[in-house]
Amino acid sequence: MASSKDLESSGISSSKIRLSGSSKVFYVICYTVVILVALICLIPFLLLISGSFTSEQWIRFNGFSLWPGEFSLEAYNIIFKTPMRIVRAYGVSILITAVGTLLGLLLTALTAYVISRKDFKYRNALSFFFYFTTLFNGGMVSTYIFYIRYLRLQDSLWALILPGMFNVFYLLIMRTFVNTIPFALVESAKLDGAGEWRIFFTIILPLLKSGLATIGLFLALGYWNDWYNAMLYMKTEAKYPLQYMLYAIQQQTQALAAIASQAGIQVQNLPSNSLKLAMAVVATGPILILYPFVQRYFIAGIAVGSVKG
Amino acid sequence: MIHTKKNGFVAEFKRNKALFAMAAPAIILVLVMQYLPMSGLVLAFKNYRYDLGVFRSPWNGLNNFKFLFSSGTGWLITRNTILYNLLNLITSQLLAVIIAIFLTEIHRKYVKKVSQTIILLPYFISWVVVGVFVFSIFNYETGLINTIVKATGGTPINFYQMPGAWPFIICAFNAWKWTGYNSVIYIAAITGIDDAINEAAAIDGATIFQRIRYITIPSIRPTLVTMILLQVGRILRGDFEMFYQIIGLNGQLYNATDVIDTYVFRSLVTNPDIGMTSAATFYQSVLCFVIIMVVNAIVKRVDEEYALF
Known part of the structure; x- marks a missing residue:
């Protein structure tokens, strides 16, 4: 299994190699391209943060820039003056992320354990049952009609939780983690008279910590960033998760600005441009803060997932 | 047993x-x-x-399909979906391979770590926020590009009335979002190479270009084939979240940017023509399934190692 540590240490041995002229050219290109791409990746974030701290007047007159032309907190003031919408959306996002991640982890771990049990006759059939959904699915229309008409998911928070709870990709990654646990542990526990459920909860789960952390983070990220299910199934604004609330506010300010400009009215009091960016900062903030600490789990997960299972 | x-x-x-x-x-x-x-x-x-x-509901034969394709929409969205997927496949995988090779060749730990962290960051950002980025960069009144254009004395460009620009913008943001993620997969493959091989090659006088050409690139070929196969299996599936957040409801851009998924979604919410949209998703699901089965069978015949299942 490749861990992030392995990834970082690769190629160290080759650093001892003496550099020839053409190698020097290579390294110049290599560093330039990587640093350039990293900067390009960073630009939108700079724009986002700078814009959210720029006064609306300045943006209207000069446009967005990578450095606040005129520093201002008015957008954040507006957000935090009437924070109920944002707080509620935060609440919804935290709730669906917590519930969905916990349930999804339990389901993924249980199922991964079952399909990695060599003494379970139907493990291949079961794997195929799950894998098939990646090859073929009902498509947007029939899924939408089914969820609303037959599962009655409209405006229910379950519509935000159930669709993202179980994923074949995560199942396969989790199975790789389960496979690192020696089966002899299970067998000896059985000989000692432990039941299957007890074996799973007292022996397997504690040994799956890094797998659970990895998949848990993937699940949590999926829930936190989801707006699609909210757009399809949520009707009540009080039940919007954060990302969809951001989208809704963005649409409203755009619509408002369009109406106002058609009517020849200056919407001076509404800092719509900086407000949008400040909202995006508020919605993305938790990810940006947590990212450096959890990055290695994602790198390990992506690397494990790329190995064909 | x-x-x-x-x-x-x-x-x-x-x-x-x-x-x-x-x-x-x-x-x-x-x-x-x-x-x-x-x-x-x-x-x-x-x-x-x-x-x-x-x-x-009553049957009506193939009428839904006839409507879809006789209006020309069926062909247009099919063409767009395939072309965007091909363009995105080539650009994002190529860039990811280059970044992966370069990142593993960078031996300054700090540069490597910081660059990789930044390049992977876009993967964690929701498409709603990416939509905010796109609007902040390209809009006519306040966009970053027009800020620069105005500052240098040029005439502002109205990107939202230039359908021809959007394939490039979409392709760029797709690469922006996925290069980091995909490069982690390739780095995992490169890290799998035994260091002794690189050392032996260096002792035998191989230049860095020769090492990349004859050691690194062959080692990532299986991963590259898998990634391409996975994408080919989705050739008729547009990335709804990306297209919807970048283009939104800008009707002027539909001809150049409408993919099957965005078309289906709009028809589903604006004027529900369930029959025709179902025909589109049916055709998408079935064709995707057929394509992946056929391609996988061919790959299996050529080289079993590379087949997906």
């Missing part, structure tokens, strides 16, 4: 009752959320009536 006559399902169920119970929640969830909606694909051949539901 002892093989008795008791090998049927009932015997297996009795033997591993607990394992069946452990897999049951995921089986039920996938059955209800994924498999049941597949039956809704019959809507493609029906005249959907809200009062009658999926199964009692």
Whole structure:
């Protein structure tokens, strides 16, 4: 299994190699391209943060820039003056992320354990049952009609939780983690008279910590960033998760600005441009803060997932 | 293992009752959320009536397909979906391979770590926020590009009235979002190379270009083939979240940017023509399935190692 540590240490041995002229050219290109791409990746974030701290007047007159032309907190003031919408959306996002991640982890771990049990006759059939959904699915229309008409998911928070709870990709990654646990542990526990459920909860789960952390983070990220299910199934604004609330506010300010400009009215009091960016900062903030600490789990997960299972 | 006559399902169920119970929640969830909606694909051949539901609505043969393709929309969205997927596949994988090779060749730990962290960051950002980025960069009044254009004395560009610019913008943001993620996969493959091979090559006088050409690139070929196969299996699926957040409801851009998924979504929410949109998703699901089966069978015949399943 490749861990992030392995990834970082690769190629160290080759650093001892003496550099020839053409190698020097290579390294110049290599560093330039990587640093350039990293900067390009960073630009939108700079724009986002700078814009959210720029006064609306300045943006209207000069446009967005990578450095606040005129520093201002008015957008954040507006957000935090009437924070109920944002707080509620935060609440919804935290709730669906917590519930969905916990349930999804339990389901993924249980199922991964079952399909990695060599003494379970139907493990291949079961794997195929799950894998098939990646090859073929009902498509947007029939899924939408089914969820609303037959599962009655409209405006229910379950519509935000159930669709993202179980994923074949995560199942396969989790199975790789389960496979690192020696089966002899299970067998000896059985000989000692432990039941299957007890074996799973007292022996397997504690040994799956890094797998659970990895998949848990993937699940949590999926829930936190989801707006699609909210757009399809949520009707009540009080039940919007954060990302969809951001989208809704963005649409409203755009619509408002369009109406106002058609009517020849200056919407001076509404800092719509900086407000949008400040909202995006508020919605993305938790990810940006947590990212450096959890990055290695994602790198390990992506690397494990790329190995064909 | 002892093989008795008791090998049927009932015997297996009795033997591993607990394992069946452990897999049951995921089986039920996938059955209800994924498999049941597949039956809704019959809507493609029906005249959907809200009062009658999926199964009692009357059949209407191939009329839905005729409408879809006779209006020209069917061909347009199919062409767009395929072209965007090809363009995105080539650019994002190529960039990811280059970044992966370069990152593993960078030996300054700090540069490497910081660059990789930044390049992976876009993967964690929701498409809603990416939509905010795009608007902040390209809009006519306040966009970053027009800020620069105005500052240098040029005439502002109205990107939202230039359909031709959007394939490039979409392609750029797709690469921006996925390069980091994909490069982690390739780095994992490169890290799998035994250091001794690189050292031996260096001692034999191989230049860095030769090492990349004859050691690194062959080592990532299987991963590259897998990634391409996975993408080919989705060639008719547009990345709805990306297209919807970048383009939104800008009708002027539809000809150049509408993919099957955005078309289906709009038809579903604006003027529900369930028959025609079902025809589009049916055609998308079935063709995707056929394509991946055929391509996988061909790959299997050429080289079994590279087949997906």
